[in-house]
Amino acid sequence: MKVEYYKWHSDNLNRTMELKVYGWYGKPVLIFPCQGGRFYEAEDFSMISSLRIFINEGKIKIFTIDSVDNESWCCLSKHPAERGKYHQQYEYYVIKEVVPFIRKHCNTDYIKLIATGASMGAYHAANFFFKHPYIFDTVISLSGVYDLRGFVGEYVDEYVYFNSPLFYLPNLEDEYYLNMYRKNKIIICVGQGAWEDEMLDDTRQLEWILNYKNIPAWIDYWGHDVNHDWPWWKIQLPYFLNCLGY
Numbered sequence: 001m002k003v004e005y006y007k008w009h010s011d012n013l014n015r016t017m018e019l020k021v022y023g024w025y026g027k028p029v030l031i032f033p034c035q036g037g038r039f040y041e042a043e044d045f046s047m048i049s050s051l052r053i054f055i056n057e058g059k060i061k062i063f064t065i066d067s068v069d070n071e072s073w074c075c076l077s078k079h080p081a082e083r084g085k086y087h088q089q090y091e092y093y094v095i096k097e098v099v100p101f102i103r104k105h106c107n108t109d110y111i112k113l114i115a116t117g118a119s120m121g122a123y124h125a126a127n128f129f130f131k132h133p134y135i136f137d138t139v140i141s142l143s144g145v146y147d148l149r150g151f152v153g154e155y156v157d158e159y160v161y162f163n164s165p166l167f168y169l170p171n172l173e174d175e176y177y178l179n180m181y182r183k184n185k186i187i188i189c190v191g192q193g194a195w196e197d198e199m200l201d202d203t204r205q206l207e208w209i210l211n212y213k214n215i216p217a218w219i220d221y222w223g224h225d226v227n228h229d230w231p232w233w234k235i236q237l238p239y240f241l242n243c244l245g246y
Contacts, residue, residue, distance in 0.1 A: 001052060001056060003020060004020065004021040005018070005021075006018070006101075012092040012096060012097065013093050017065070017097075018065075019063060019098070019101075021105060022055050022061065022062040022063075023060065023062060025058050025061060027059065027060050027061070027246060028102050028105075029116060030063050030116070030136075031063070031116055031117055031121065032067065032120075032122075032125050034067075034118055034120050036070040039064045039065050042062075042064045043064070046234055047230070047234045048064075050234040051237065051238055053238075059241075060241065061105075063102055065094070068089075068090045074120075080152040080160060087159065087163060091128075095135065113136050114136065114140065115139045115140075116141070116237060117142070119144065119228065120145075122143055122144025122145075123141075126139055126165055127163055129186075130168075130177075133181055134180065136184070137185065138184060138185040138186075138244070139184075139187065140189070140237060141187070141188050142190075142236050142237065143190050143228050143232075144188070144199060144202065144203075146164065146165045147165070147167055148164045165206065165209075166205050166206060166209070169206075169209050178215065181213075182215055186215070186218065187217070187220065187240050187244075188206060188217060189220045189236050190220075191225075191226025191228060191232055192222065192224045193223070193226045193228070194227040194229075196226070203219060203221070
């Protein structure tokens with residue numbers, strides 16, 4: 001398997017950010033790490049190994065990036081407004097730095113990406129997908145939450161609202177976005193075992209919203225033995241990629 005490591009100083013975050021690339025060619029897959037996770041997390045927890053056949057056959061090319069959760073939404077010592085502003089800088093980093101890097105690495109300016117991740121990574125994958133459907137045409141979210149109340153309580157400002165899919169999707173009426181969602185592929189998966197209660201509740205709410213908006217989505221509830229943990233996520237992601245034809 002071809003593995004490449006990159007780092008550069010992000011002007012948007014004013015810090016050095018790192019990432020890895022796995023594979024020669026194929027559909028680009030951007031993996032967001034779990035809460036506070038690093039770019040090497042997917043490799044350390046054997047997610048990359050579980051995807052080896054897709055990578056080696058040139059069906060997908062994986063890009064794994066750092067999070068800044070511990071300085072943004074998860075930094076409870078900061079006021080939520082400060083956390084939201086830093087998350088906005090992270091969004092700029094992903095959209096203005098990482099996405100152009102991915103497209104250059106894939107030798108095309110037009111290819112769309114798959115966004116995926118587990119837990120907090122699933123939140124980021126879904127949020128980036130819904131905010132930027134012209135960049136991402138597929139989302140595979142595993143065990144995610146889809147609003148930020150677990151981090152900011154009942155505080156809501158523009159940063160919280162526009163980064164909580166359960167807040168902004170019900171009020172979204174822009175047909176450009178809605179039609180793009182309907183053309184794209186949406187997979188939301190959650191287990192029903194240990195540590196999945198909050199994720200189950202958010203997934204059910206998201207399912208209701210997507211149904212109400214007439215947006216096709218595959219909402220998949222796995223069994224009561226399926227816990228909020230890596231052994232299941234590294235089964236789920238290859239399963240869904242295979243179902244999508246990769």
